[in-house]
Amino acid sequence: MRFYKVINNKTKEVCLTAQINETTLGGINYKDQPLSSIEQLLELAGDNFTDLDNIALPLLNSTKFKINLEDLISSSKEKSGLFRMCQPYTPTEIWAAGVTYKSSELERKRESDTPDVYAKVYNSDRPEIFFKATKERSVGPFDEIGIRQDSSWNVPEAELALVLFNNEIIGYTIGNDMSSRSIEGENPLYLPQAKTYNKCCAIGPSFVTASSITNPNSLNIECSIFRKNQLIFKDHSSTSLMSREFESLKEWLTKSNSIPNMTTFLTGTPIIPPPEFSLLEGDLVRIAITDIGILENNVVKV
Numbered sequence: 001m002r003f004y005k006v007i008n009n010k011t012k013e014v015c016l017t018a019q020i021n022e023t024t025l026g027g028i029n030y031k032d033q034p035l036s037s038i039e040q041l042l043e044l045a046g047d048n049f050t051d052l053d054n055i056a057l058p059l060l061n062s063t064k065f066k067i068n069l070e071d072l073i074s075s076s077k078e079k080s081g082l083f084r085m086c087q088p089y090t091p092t093e094i095w096a097a098g099v100t101y102k103s104s105e106l107e108r109k110r111e112s113d114t115p116d117v118y119a120k121v122y123n124s125d126r127p128e129i130f131f132k133a134t135k136e137r138s139v140g141p142f143d144e145i146g147i148r149q150d151s152s153w154n155v156p157e158a159e160l161a162l163v164l165f166n167n168e169i170i171g172y173t174i175g176n177d178m179s180s181r182s183i184e185g186e187n188p189l190y191l192p193q194a195k196t197y198n199k200c201c202a203i204g205p206s207f208v209t210a211s212s213i214t215n216p217n218s219l220n221i222e223c224s225i226f227r228k229n230q231l232i233f234k235d236h237s238s239t240s241l242m243s244r245e246f247e248s249l250k251e252w253l254t255k256s257n258s259i260p261n262m263t264t265f266l267t268g269t270p271i272i273p274p275p276e277f278s279l280l281e282g283d284l285v286r287i288a289i290t291d292i293g294i295l296e297n298n299v300v301k302v
């Protein structure tokens with residue numbers, strides 16, 4: 001099942017919805033009250049937290065609240081209308097893995113004065129894992145994402161993100177691991193500054209349960225960038241090209257490291273714009289992943 005969180009702009013009420021069919025979302029009600037979050041649904045699920053679809057289905061059947069997905073996308077984008085979507089849940093901590101695709105390894109080696117560290121990590125058992133963002137540094141669909149004032153070379157990174165609960169992968173979303181290539185390229189020890197700053201990560205638009213994605217290893221990832229309404233970059237790839245297993249990444253993240261429920265784990269990017277490309281303020285980044293949707297954000301300097 002694919003879940004979205006919807007806010008009523010007037011009353012500020014938040015409602016958890018799930019996709020009923022191609023075009024329609026329905027609110028999830030429990031005892032005639034609307035649920036406001038996936039976290040509430042997980043609480044209801046108790047030990048059956050991996051079975052969210054079956055728990056949500058009867059709660060969805062009795063729904064009175066229905067909204068057209070395209071209308072919700074338009075009103076969220078244009079910041080008009082009664083409803084808008086927001087982050088599908090609260091990402092308590094955001095972590096990320098890097099150099100998990102050959103394309104990423106090749107690009108890091110190109111940008112760096114110390115290329116061998118990237119070749120080593122690509123070929124090692126232990127993956128590169130870094131703390132990416134607190135929830136306060138992350139944004140949702142149609143929010144602004146940041147590029148740093150002190151960075152001259154900035155890119156989005158389109159990534160499949162795992163959502164973890166009780167150390168298990170309970171679902172997926174899209175993550176944009178915004179990155180400064182000039183800062184990271186100067187010295188790999190600057191990685192935390194290249195990766196973590198205000199508005200450095202976008203999450204959304206939906207939370208999709210693990211059981212409703214039959215094969216997370218064959219999802220298409222597409223990234224497009226628009227400047228003044230013109231498409232200036234577009235590329236696509238697939239999670240099938242990843243060099244590591246999602247379960248294994250999760251095992252490495254959780255070794256000697258307790259993570260809170262709803263930790264979100266970005267799994268690395270297969271798409272990197274060419275070296276001459278850098279994001280500018282006002283650009284629009286659109287990331288699409290099969291079965292999850294489209295995550296769209298405008299770029300601002302932070």
Ligand code: DO4
Nearest residue numbers: 097098099100104268269
């Ligand atoms: O080593 C730098 C980070 C790599 C990364 O974020 C990625 O491959 O997605």
Ligand code: MG
Nearest residue numbers: 157177268269
């Ligand atoms: Mg990345």
